[in-house]
Amino acid sequence: MPLPVVAVIGRPNVGKSTIVNRLTGAKDAIVHDEPGVTRDRTYRPAFWRDREFLVVDTGGLVFDDETEFLPLIREQAEAALAEASAAVFVVDGQAGLTAADESIAGWLRQQSVPVLIAVNKCESIEQGLAQTAEFWSLGLGEPYAVSGIHGNGTGELLDDLLPYLPAIENLEEEDEIRVAIVGRPNVGKSSLLNAFVGENRAIVSPISGTTRDAIDMLVERDGKRYRLIDTAGIRKKKNVEYGPEFFGINRSFKAIRRANVVLLVVDALDGVTEQDQKLAGRIEEEGRACILVVNKWDAIEKDSHTIYDYERQIKERLHFLEWAEMIFVSAQTGQRVEKILELVNTAAEQHQRRVSTSVINEVLEEALRWHTPPTTRQGRQGRIYYGTQVSAQPPSIALFVNDPKLFNENYRRYIERQFRQQLGFTGSPIRLFWRGKKVREVERNTANRATRV
Ligand code: GDP
Ligand code: GDP
Numbered sequence: 001m002p003l004p005v006v007a008v009i010g011r012p013n014v015g016k017s018t019i020v021n022r023l024t025g026a027k028d029a030i031v032h033d034e035p036g037v038t039r040d041r042t043y044r045p046a047f048w049r050d051r052e053f054l055v056v057d058t059g060g061l062v063f064d065d066e067t068e069f070l071p072l073i074r075e076q077a078e079a080a081l082a083e084a085s086a087a088v089f090v091v092d093g094q095a096g097l098t099a100a101d102e103s104i105a106g107w108l109r110q111q112s113v114p115v116l117i118a119v120n121k122c123e124s125i126e127q128g129l130a131q132t133a134e135f136w137s138l139g140l141g142e143p144y145a146v147s148g149i150h151g152n153g154t155g156e157l158l159d160d161l162l163p164y165l166p167a168i169e170n171l172e173e174e175d176e177i178r179v180a181i182v183g184r185p186n187v188g189k190s191s192l193l194n195a196f197v198g199e200n201r202a203i204v205s206p207i208s209g210t211t212r213d214a215i216d217m218l219v220e221r222d223g224k225r226y227r228l229i230d231t232a233g234i235r236k237k238k239n240v241e242y243g244p245e246f247f248g249i250n251r252s253f254k255a256i257r258r259a260n261v262v263l264l265v266v267d268a269l270d271g272v273t274e275q276d277q278k279l280a281g282r283i284e285e286e287g288r289a290c291i292l293v294v295n296k297w298d299a300i301e302k303d304s305h306t307i308y309d310y311e312r313q314i315k316e317r318l319h320f321l322e323w324a325e326m327i328f329v330s331a332q333t334g335q336r337v338e339k340i341l342e343l344v345n346t347a348a349e350q351h352q353r354r355v356s357t358s359v360i361n362e363v364l365e366e367a368l369r370w371h372t373p374p375t376t377r378q379g380r381q382g383r384i385y386y387g388t389q390v391s392a393q394p395p396s397i398a399l400f401v402n403d404p405k406l407f408n409e410n411y412r413r414y415i416e417r418q419f420r421q422q423l424g425f426t427g428s429p430i431r432l433f434w435r436g437k438k439v440r441e442v443e444r445n446t447a448n449r450a451t452r453v
Helices: 016-024 071-082 099-110 125-138 154-164 189-197 231-235 249-258 274-286 306-317 337-351 357-370 409-423 439-449
Strands: 005-010 042-048 051-057 086-092 115-120 176-182 203-208 215-221 224-228 261-267 289-295 325-328 384-391 396-401 431-436
Touching: 005 016, 005 071, 005 099, 016 042, 016 051, 016 086, 016 115, 016 154, 042 154, 051 384, 086 099, 086 154, 099 125, 115 125, 115 154, 176 189, 176 249, 176 337, 189 215, 189 224, 189 231, 189 261, 189 289, 189 337, 215 231, 224 337, 231 249, 249 274, 261 274, 261 337, 274 289, 289 306, 289 337, 306 325, 325 337, 357 384, 357 409, 409 431
Parallel strands: 005 051, 005 086, 086 115, 176 224, 176 261, 261 289, 289 325, 396 431
Antiparallel strands: 042 051, 203 215, 215 224, 384 396
């Protein structure tokens, strides 16, 4: 269920990064694509109104003379465009139309992607019209006058971009939960799979997944359907020799990307390894719900403290997943295996949960009362005007503030903790977007919504 991608394209120095920052909020997480599968592009999550998407900055299109692409750059830009639903072509309204812009436009016209032209550095509205006029000649439709620095014009650009983004599949309309079982070799993934599908109560049918040799299993339990993702990948390792480094990480990454809920299986005998940490990091980055399944619990000698010691150690080493529930099981004896599905249900529910704007703002109000935002030495204080949930899976909350820079990491974590404490979201990551807004604009929005702090 990947998010739609918007590619930002243009010559160096026209203001692409400035515009990307404006669309995404400078501090948001960076999402890398699978290493080795595609080139090293940087994806950043963005949203506008109630839609989420990824923005990929193709880097400056460099030319060997004024009009010819360097072949490598061209190849990279084409790869980026190939997966994009729309492209924003940024040009410099102060520098005016260049031969390089014409060359890029010519190339863009041959691609099968809708393109919007952003004429950047148009700070003044009167001059903006004049600045955009000459870009009509590029044959890519009406140019948009914008200023990456001040933000004007970007709203209209985004409004017109949204219709090009395909709607993402929505779990609320699906009647199945997609579950990926990931972990190092030999932690017991196949055994767990057998424990799930071997049960009499389960109705199992294999169906093909999206990638060529991926087979999913459909399991039905108590009226709920679970799609176990890429079970072929889990079972395939039989009779295959692997080097110590191998653990099919790309395949795991793909399964994570397709899942709603990931079971990260850890071997109780080995504890948490670096590979487990890689998977955990990816699960968090992709915004998937997760359950930490500590397997082979039967093989551990226990006293009354053991479970707490384990819990503490595992949480310490997998701190990106501090929100995930942990369960100690034995795939071999079947101990607590049934309980995993209960946790999956809860995590999936929390992952797709939507909280009303008024509840979000009650939490904010309370949080602000206990702990006011920091003030700089110059006396500027962070202000949070209001918050609203902009999307689910994972729950993502936009906070509209006077200036995101005024909120340090500590304070951001404090606010996130408050949302966790008050609203739960057990088993699911949450996202906070800190968005700077001019006060007048905020007031207009809050008036529309009729809710304010
Ligand atoms: P990129 O190479 O295309 O990513 O360009 P940058 O975002 O790094 O910007 C290049 C230069 O243009 C920087 O000096 C920016 O400060 C400046 N710049 C970017 N956006 C604007 C804008 O809207 N107005 C003006 N006047 N300058 C801008
Ligand atoms: P996978 O590579 O992650 O799919 O792991 P397998 O399911 O093939 O299991 C690897 C080995 O661990 C096998 O020898 C299993 O018998 C053993 N194993 C799996 N689950 C358990 C468990 O709960 N307890 C114990 N003691 N051994 C287990």
